Amino acid sequence: MKKQKHLEWLLALPALLALGAGYLVPLALAFYKSLFAGMSTNFVGLDNYTDLFTNYAFDLAVKNLLRLWCIAIPLNWVLGVLLAVFCVEAAGPRLRLAFFFPGILPAACVVMLATEGASLLGWEDTWTFHEESALVWLGIVLWKTLGYTVLICAAFLESIPGEILDAAKLDGAGFWQCLFRVRLPLIRQGMVLSTVLVIFNGYRCFREAYLIGGEHPHEQLYSLQHFLQNNFSNMNYARLEAASIVVVLAVFGAGILLLALRRTAQRRSRHENKV
Numbered sequence: 001m002k003k004q005k006h007l008e009w010l011l012a013l014p015a016l017l018a019l020g021a022g023y024l025v026p027l028a029l030a031f032y033k034s035l036f037a038g039m040s041t042n043f044v045g046l047d048n049y050t051d052l053f054t055n056y057a058f059d060l061a062v063k064n065l066l067r068l069w070c071i072a073i074p075l076n077w078v079l080g081v082l083l084a085v086f087c088v089e090a091a092g093p094r095l096r097l098a099f100f101f102p103g104i105l106p107a108a109c110v111v112m113l114a115t116e117g118a119s120l121l122g123w124e125d126t127w128t129f130h131e132e133s134a135l136v137w138l139g140i141v142l143w144k145t146l147g148y149t150v151l152i153c154a155a156f157l158e159s160i161p162g163e164i165l166d167a168a169k170l171d172g173a174g175f176w177q178c179l180f181r182v183r184l185p186l187i188r189q190g191m192v193l194s195t196v197l198v199i200f201n202g203y204r205c206f207r208e209a210y211l212i213g214g215e216h217p218h219e220q221l222y223s224l225q226h227f228l229q230n231n232f233s234n235m236n237y238a239r240l241e242a243a244s245i246v247v248v249l250a251v252f253g254a255g256i257l258l259l260a261l262r263r264t265a266q267r268r269s270r271h272e273n274k275v
Contacts, residue, residue, distance in 0.1 A: 027248060034241040048242040058243065061224045064134075068202055072141050076198050077191060079142075080149025085179065087150065088157045096154050100147030107207035110140055114212070133212050134220035140208050145201045149194040156190035157183060188268070192261055199254065 037044045052058055087096040102110070114136045123132055160183065168182050184191075206225035213221045215230060224247060231240040 030241040031245050034238060034245055036238065038238050048238045052239055052242045052246065057222070057227050060219060060222050061227045064220060064222055065202065065224055068138065068141065069199060071138060072202065073195055073198050075142055076145055076149050076194065080146055080194060081153050083150045084153035084157055087154050096150050099150045102143045103145070103147050107211060110144065111208055111211040114140055128212050129218055131218060131220055133218050137209050137212060137221055141202060141205050144205060145198045148197045152190045152194050153187055156187035160186050192258055196258055
């Protein structure tokens with residue numbers, strides 16, 4: 001066993017070295033430089049972080065990101081689960097791949113389709129500078145992430161033994177009762193995984209937001225990526241490094257929380273299986 005563990009660590013060593021050289025070392029340097037004023041050697045401690053949290057643009061970007069997640073994640077759950085059930089019971093495996101197609105489209109194609117859709121709705125040519133631009137971006141995020149949820153939830157739904165659903169139907173359970181009391185509790189892990197992908201794709205769709213609104217979009221479209229890019233363009237590296245550290249720590253904390261939720265879901269499923 002000891003030899004096997006040593007061999008496992010030896011095989012993982014190249015990946016660990018690449019992780020340290022590519023991520024951990026630059027992150028440590030960014031944290032070190034964030035403790036100084038600008039590009040100078042004047043030590044200011046946590047002043048850059050204090051300035052960051054009192055910055056209006058940063059607060060606006062965080063609020064927009066949280067609002068995006070609060071709207072996109074529930075909608076993704078509802079639409080993704082219902083479409084996954086439809087694909088499993090009626091449409092077959094080919095339709096679920098069609099929902100995955102928007103996720104691989106280039107950003108320029110997606111924005112072009114969104115622009116055509118806005119023109120069909122009768123919006124003016126200046127909609128990119130108004131609140132409608134945030135609605136279009138939300139639609140793009142949903143459109144590009146829905147396929148992942150459908151694909152994952154369909155796979156988990158197919159793994160449910162048919163005997164469980166047949167027993168529920170024999171007891172008089174209808175479609176919605178089977179969905180809420182049988183299917184959803186058994187696909188909790190898939191929903192957690194789809195949530196992670198929605199959160200990730202919220203960052204990934206920055207190119208579409210940039211093509212819609214440019215460097216300085218409408219306030220409701222302003223994102224963390226806009227904030228980071230604009231500070232980089234303005235050579236405000238101290239604030240940029242502080243913001244990068246805060247974002248990394250937030251993502252790390254969210255990852256730990258989601259892993260804890262996943263383990264809780266696994267324990268519940270094991271307990272239910274034993275019962």
